[in-house]
Amino acid sequence: MDAKVTAGPAAKALLDDLFANGLLFPSGVDGLYGRSGTFEEVIERFEAAVSKLGDVDNAERIHFPPGMARATLEKSGYLKSFPQLAGCVHSFMGGEAEHAQLLAKITAGDDWSELQDATDVCLTPAACYPLYPTVAARGALPEEGKLFDLKSYCFRHEPSQDPARMQLFRMREYVRIGTPEQVQSFRRSWLERGQGLINSLGLPCHVDLANDPFFGRAGKMLANNQRDSGLKFELLIPITSEEKPTACLSFNYHQDHFGSLWKLQFADGTPAHSGCVGFGLERVAIALFKHHGPDPKRWPAAVRKVLWG
Numbered sequence: 001m002d003a004k005v006t007a008g009p010a011a012k013a014l015l016d017d018l019f020a021n022g023l024l025f026p027s028g029v030d031g032l033y034g035r036s037g038t039f040e041e042v043i044e045r046f047e048a049a050v051s052k053l054g055d056v057d058n059a060e061r062i063h064f065p066p067g068m069a070r071a072t073l074e075k076s077g078y079l080k081s082f083p084q085l086a087g088c089v090h091s092f093m094g095g096e097a098e099h100a101q102l103l104a105k106i107t108a109g110d111d112w113s114e115l116q117d118a119t120d121v122c123l124t125p126a127a128c129y130p131l132y133p134t135v136a137a138r139g140a141l142p143e144e145g146k147l148f149d150l151k152s153y154c155f156r157h158e159p160s161q162d163p164a165r166m167q168l169f170r171m172r173e174y175v176r177i178g179t180p181e182q183v184q185s186f187r188r189s190w191l192e193r194g195q196g197l198i199n200s201l202g203l204p205c206h207v208d209l210a211n212d213p214f215f216g217r218a219g220k221m222l223a224n225n226q227r228d229s230g231l232k233f234e235l236l237i238p239i240t241s242e243e244k245p246t247a248c249l250s251f252n253y254h255q256d257h258f259g260s261l262w263k264l265q266f267a268d269g270t271p272a273h274s275g276c277v278g279f280g281l282e283r284v285a286i287a288l289f290k291h292h293g294p295d296p297k298r299w300p301a302a303v304r305k306v307l308w309g
């Protein structure tokens with residue numbers, strides 16, 4: 001099955017602009033790009049503005065690598081819900097004879113991947129997946145719960161020529177673990193902070209109810225349930241289309257899904273609830289370049305002030 005996600009002409013034109021302006025560099029694979037110094041600086045400045053809003057809450061910072069334990073991803077249920085997006089790292093584990101076969105296949109232009117086997121490492125699909133078992137392993141959660149500040153490169157197999165849909169991109173997340181009230185008030189506060197921040201950057205946005213792309217027929221029900229229960233909101237910015245704006249921040253409420261799964265609980269055994277706010281760093285940067293132009297030195301003074309002080 002072809003996994004390619006079709007991109008409209010406006011999206012392809014924007015990707016070409018980003019290449020032409022030297023902000024992104026092609027790799028030969030859709031959704032996999034090099035980033036210029038200017039692109040990275042915009043992300044760094046945006047993250048600093050996010051930290052300024054988030055630091056008041058004393059979050060504990062943990063950075064996991066872009067690969068995570070395969071066993072953890074399996075237990076998380078990711079392959080049940082999103083098998084189409086997951087990536088697993090494979091390596092060659094044969095001897096001399098298999099190596100000769102491998103080289104022969106490469107020389108002949110044949111598929112050599114069957115000579116590789118799955119390792120214990122999967123690619124991290126969202127910054128918060130490795131967090132829950134890590135916190136559970138520490139023992140009972142304090143009454144006031146916990147707050148974490150995460151960032152990771154994430155992989156999703158959704159190759160596209162829309163520059164806002166990459167296969168490897170960075171997610172900055174705050175994750176609140178605690179009672180339902182604690183998690184919901186965290187989400188409310190970030191819904192407000194997020195819109196305030198994006199507006200201060202001169203970007204149009206609105207928040208809407210959303211659902212994840214759960215796989216298959218059973219997935220339709222999960223998606224409907226997620227919507228009906230108001231578990232996912234997105235902050236949308238028009239980047240390549242007014243009618244189909246792009247999700248740049250996501251606000252997710254997992255209820256006690258991860259708490260029950262990982263036995264992440266309070267001292268009395270009650271499973272914790274959790275929620276996260278995820279910033280798509282490349283998407284925000286691309287929105288800024290799209291709306292204000294390729295040269296940050298020429299961006300509106302008010303926008304520069306928020307980012308550069």
Ligand code: ATP
Pocket residue numbers: 126156158164165166167169171211212246247248249250278279280281282283
């Ligand atoms: P979409 O509906 O556009 O696929 P999503 O619902 O899959 O987005 P989340 O799973 O909530 O997004 O991920 C959190 C954030 O990560 C999103 O708000 C977005 O900013 C960013 N993100 C998600 N997928 C990609 C991608 N393929 N490329 C770049 N950023 C992404």
Ligand code: ZN
Pocket residue numbers: 126127128129173252276277278
């Ligand atoms: Zn998350």
Ligand code: MG
Pocket residue numbers: 213
């Ligand atoms: Mg998606």
